[in-house]
Amino acid sequence: MTHVFELETTIKQMIDEMKGLIVTVGLTGSPKEIVLITSAFLYKFLNDRFVVNLRQFSKEIGQLAQNIIADADLMDAFYDEYSQDVEFKYEDTIDYLVRFTTQDKFYKKFDDALVRISEYERNQRFSIENNEGEREPLFTRLCENVDAGYRDSFAKNLFKIFIKDRFDFSEAFTGSFDFYSQIFEYLIKDYNVASGTYAEYFTPQAVSAIIAKILVHMSPVEDRVYDIYDPSAGSGSLVLHLANELGHGSFGKKANVYTQDISEKSTQFLRINLMLNGLTSSLKNVIKGDTLMRPAHYNIPHEVSSGIKHFDFITSNPPFKIDFSATRNDIERRWQETDRFFAGIPKIPNKKKESMAIYLCFIQHILWSLKEGGKAAIVVPTGFLTAQGKIEKAIRQRLIDQHWLKGVISMPPNIFANTGTNVSVLFIDKANTEGKVILVDASYLGEKRKDGKNQRTVLSESEIANIEDTFIHQEEIEDFSIIVTADQIKERNYSFAAGQYFPVRIEYVDISEEEFNHKIVTYTTEIGKLFEEGHRLEQDINKILGGLKYE
Numbered sequence: 001m002t003h004v005f006e007l008e009t010t011i012k013q014m015i016d017e018m019k020g021l022i023v024t025v026g027l028t029g030s031p032k033e034i035v036l037i038t039s040a041f042l043y044k045f046l047n048d049r050f051v052v053n054l055r056q057f058s059k060e061i062g063q064l065a066q067n068i069i070a071d072a073d074l075m076d077a078f079y080d081e082y083s084q085d086v087e088f089k090y091e092d093t094i095d096y097l098v099r100f101t102t103q104d105k106f107y108k109k110f111d112d113a114l115v116r117i118s119e120y121e122r123n124q125r126f127s128i129e130n131n132e133g134e135r136e137p138l139f140t141r142l143c144e145n146v147d148a149g150y151r152d153s154f155a156k157n158l159f160k161i162f163i164k165d166r167f168d169f170s171e172a173f174t175g176s177f178d179f180y181s182q183i184f185e186y187l188i189k190d191y192n193v194a195s196g197t198y199a200e201y202f203t204p205q206a207v208s209a210i211i212a213k214i215l216v217h218m219s220p221v222e223d224r225v226y227d228i229y230d231p232s233a234g235s236g237s238l239v240l241h242l243a244n245e246l247g248h249g250s251f252g253k254k255a256n257v258y259t260q261d262i263s264e265k266s267t268q269f270l271r272i273n274l275m276l277n278g279l280t281s282s283l284k285n286v287i288k289g290d291t292l293m294r295p296a297h298y299n300i301p302h303e304v305s306s307g308i309k310h311f312d313f314i315t316s317n318p319p320f321k322i323d324f325s326a327t328r329n330d331i332e333r334r335w336q337e338t339d340r341f342f343a344g345i346p347k348i349p350n351k352k353k354e355s356m357a358i359y360l361c362f363i364q365h366i367l368w369s370l371k372e373g374g375k376a377a378i379v380v381p382t383g384f385l386t387a388q389g390k391i392e393k394a395i396r397q398r399l400i401d402q403h404w405l406k407g408v409i410s411m412p413p414n415i416f417a418n419t420g421t422n423v424s425v426l427f428i429d430k431a432n433t434e435g436k437v438i439l440v441d442a443s444y445l446g447e448k449r450k451d452g453k454n455q456r457t458v459l460s461e462s463e464i465a466n467i468e469d470t471f472i473h474q475e476e477i478e479d480f481s482i483i484v485t486a487d488q489i490k491e492r493n494y495s496f497a498a499g500q501y502f503p504v505r506i507e508y509v510d511i512s513e514e515e516f517n518h519k520i521v522t523y524t525t526e527i528g529k530l531f532e533e534g535h536r537l538e539q540d541i542n543k544i545l546g547g548l549k550y551e
Helices: 004-024 031-061 065-070 072-081 094-100 106-119 121-126 148-162 170-174 177-191 205-217 237-248 264-276 280-285 325-335 359-369 390-401 461-472 486-491 513-546
Strands: 128-130 225-230 254-261 286-288 311-316 370-381 405-410 423-429 437-441 447-451 454-458 481-484
Touching: 004 031, 004 148, 004 177, 031 065, 031 072, 031 094, 031 106, 031 148, 031 177, 031 264, 065 072, 094 106, 094 148, 106 121, 106 148, 121 280, 128 264, 177 205, 177 237, 177 264, 205 237, 205 311, 205 370, 205 423, 205 461, 225 237, 237 254, 237 264, 237 311, 254 264, 254 280, 264 280, 264 286, 280 286, 311 359, 359 370, 359 390, 359 423, 390 486, 405 461, 437 461
Parallel strands: 128 286, 225 254, 225 311, 254 286, 311 370, 405 437
Antiparallel strands: 370 423, 405 423, 437 481, 447 454
């Protein structure tokens, strides 16, 4: 049996070869590269999973795979049993299409197969809905992203990569969440840069894992299915870690995933992430659109105030600062009759519109979308913890006055490779009736490593475990964590910074009278020497100034 490490290496080599192929058609670094790589990878993965599952089904019922493909009733039975599978006809598979790679205009045959796959009725569930209710297909004509003169060679060389290895070993399709999260991160790592559009920031695996672990374990949870949500989902790292912790952790629970994100690129990444991890049932809840202007998830469609869906768990790593001046006033008018933005919406500055603190709107939206008794985790710039701006302070005040804040973790600098902003994580629990808050300062942890052109701080496994255990078990550790009350926070002007609450410790050392007198003499002598040197410098300067003449 192929070891997981070898399998992971094989898959990464395939991804590297596909990226090398992009170089030959002159699209490296272009937006089209992302579409080509992710779509090709997803097609290969879905094709091989279809073939493997079809062979397994053939063994179970004692029929040849070719006979099953030709029998509509048997194919229906197959898809009923393997409900996560994307529908393929034999003419859509790599095994069939590879026969035609010697023909001219092979790329058209490949593109036709991708369009057919997207149009099958069963596969409509794999499309993504936008704010207007339109569905965006699973695949489009892939090769049309390549210049006409390169299309045929691109498609043919792509199939040469496809047929090198078939992922038909069991590990490829029964891999753990950790396995697929690593594969997914490798797939998108070259395209995962902050472009200034909502949540195209990628939350590191370690941070996502810490957040998920703490959210699920920081207070008692029931044995049921939970609705979990990310309003700025990006590629889904945060919300999928949470789904995994609920669905495959010690509690044995499951989760319905709901997301929204304005970025088309991020939403496409999220779809791949969900499909790799077997969460295709939640694809219908993935919406591409503007969360602040038009939140997409309602219990009663189109009833803005009464129909909004509320969630058991919410995670979010929202963009911190963005120019949203084009929609800012519309957002305010649309929601002014509700408590959604209770603290206010940042004003439009005359200059530096890109500095508008959009994350403050997301924090308020999350509080508004969270069920009574619900839990949330929000990544924020560390400056938010003490900022005295009207909106920042009003948000912190509500969190404390309502006893919703469960705790704060200040992360190390450069924990995100693509931003130098120091970040912290707010943990919110609307069932936190005691009002006690744990503040954790993990800012000095981690090891600095080069990540491409950037420097990134990486937490060790023991450091991750220490952060999680300290928070979950509410432990106080000198200069690392402290538990404070709501009243103490109010006294400190609603500051959430751990360092302001750590006790100041003065170290006393017993010395003899002789030692004391010796130190005093030494200090007096050294200070005298400094005074003498200062006096000489003063005389030299006066002498120089006295010698200056006007010419």
